[in-house]
Amino acid sequence: xxxxxVLKLNKAPVRLSRxxxxxxxxxxxxxxxxxxxxxxxxxxxxxxxxxxxxxxxxVPMYAGQLIPSSHAVLGNGSNITLSxxxxxxxxxxxxxxxxxxxxxSGFIQEGQSCSIGQFQSIxxxxxxxxxxxxxxxxxTNKETVVYVFSAAQKPKxxxxxxxxYTGTGNTDFKTTTGxxxxxxxxxxxxxxxxxxxxxxxxxxxxxxxxxx
Numbered sequence: 001x002x003x004x005x006v007l008k009l010n011k012a013p014v015r016l017s018r019x020x021x022x023x024x025x026x027x028x029x030x031x032x033x034x035x036x037x038x039x040x041x042x043x044x045x046x047x048x049x050x051x052x053x054x055x056x057x058x059v060p061m062y063a064g065q066l067i068p069s070s071h072a073v074l075g076n077g078s079n080i081t082l083s084x085x086x087x088x089x090x091x092x093x094x095x096x097x098x099x100x101x102x103x104x105s106g107f108i109q110e111g112q113s114c115s116i117g118q119f120q121s122i123x124x125x126x127x128x129x130x131x132x133x134x135x136x137x138x139x140t141n142k143e144t145v146v147y148v149f150s151a152a153q154k155p156k157x158x159x160x161x162x163x164x165y166t167g168t169g170n171t172d173f174k175t176t177t178g179x180x181x182x183x184x185x186x187x188x189x190x191x192x193x194x195x196x197x198x199x200x201x202x203x204x205x206x207x208x209x210x211x212x
Contacts, residue, residue, distance in 0.1 A: 007082065010195060012119050013037065013096030016047070016084040023082075024097045027051070027075035032099035033147055033158045034082065035068040035197065036061055038091075045086040045093050052078035058085070061093060066143050066166075066199050067173065072157045075099065099158070100149045100193040107191075113208035121195040122207050126187040130212035133192065135181045137163045137205045144196070144203040145173070151191040163205070184212045 002019035013035060014022040038045040041064035048056035051073060059069055073080065082095035107123040108114050110131060114122045124133060137144040144163040165175035174181065194207050 007080070007095070007097055010098055010101045010119070010121060011096070013094035014082075015039075016082070016093050016095055018084050018086050018089055018091045021081050021083040022095055024080045026077055027080045027097065028099060028101075029077055030075050030099050031149060031158055032073050032075045032080070032097055033149075033160070034071045034073055034080065035096045035098060036070075036082070037068050037094045037199070038063060038065040039093060040064070040088070040091060043086075043088050043091065045084070045088065045091045047093055047095060048083050048085050049073070049095075050081050050083075051076070056081075056083065056085075067145060067162055068160070068197060070147070070158075070160055070172070096197075098147050098149075098195055098197060100151055100191075103193065108207065108209055110209050110211060113206055115204050115206045116194070116196045117204050118196055118198055118201045121193060124192040124194065124207065124209045126189055126192060126209070128186070128189045130184060130186050132182055132184045132210050132212045134208040134210070135161055135163060135194075135205055136208070137179045137203060140164070140202065141166075142200050142203050143198070144179075144205050145198045146205055147195050147197055149193040149195075150187065151193065152188070
């Protein structure tokens with residue numbers, strides 16, 4: 001029997017068997033990322049997401065997925081529903097929704113850093129000048145995935161980053177095979193929201209904000 005489960009913003013993704021769905025009610029009016037992973041290492045899977053009464057958008061997933069399939073949506077206060085539409089009756093996927101929210105680990109300013117674990121988050125308070133953020137994880141070779149959202153009034157599409165990248169998975173992300181990634185930008189005083197969405201609880205990531 002299919003189930004309709006509850007989704008919560010920035011919480012661990014919900015496990016969905018075939019024909020199951022999960023709903024985030026009253027999605028905030030902001031740029032969000034819908035995130036799926038296929039937990040089967042043998043078969044491909046399929047999911048979908050829909051907002052309000054809109055037509056569901058299909059999401060194909062490859063076997064043994066360790067990097068999420070992420071899709072940017074603009075929340076408008078309506079519900080967002082994720083579903084497992086796979087043909088394989090034994091299919092299991094996970095689905096979650098992420099976006100700017102209350103950070104679990106407070107905030108940092110220029111010259112500060114903070115380490116966050118799986119599904120933990122931090123807010124970086126930028127200045128109206130060029131700055132650099134650095135993502136650092138350990139060298140265990142476990143792929144570490146971080147989503148970054150901007151609080152600007154007209155934000156760019158949320159961006160995913162992968163450290164210790166093995167060469168497979170979502171190519172929309174910015175990737176490095178090493179354990180450190182740096183990016184320079186002028187975020188004009190708008191806060192940046194970082195959340196660790198890695199597949200493993202062992203994946204800690206340190207966020208550092210400095211002048212460029």
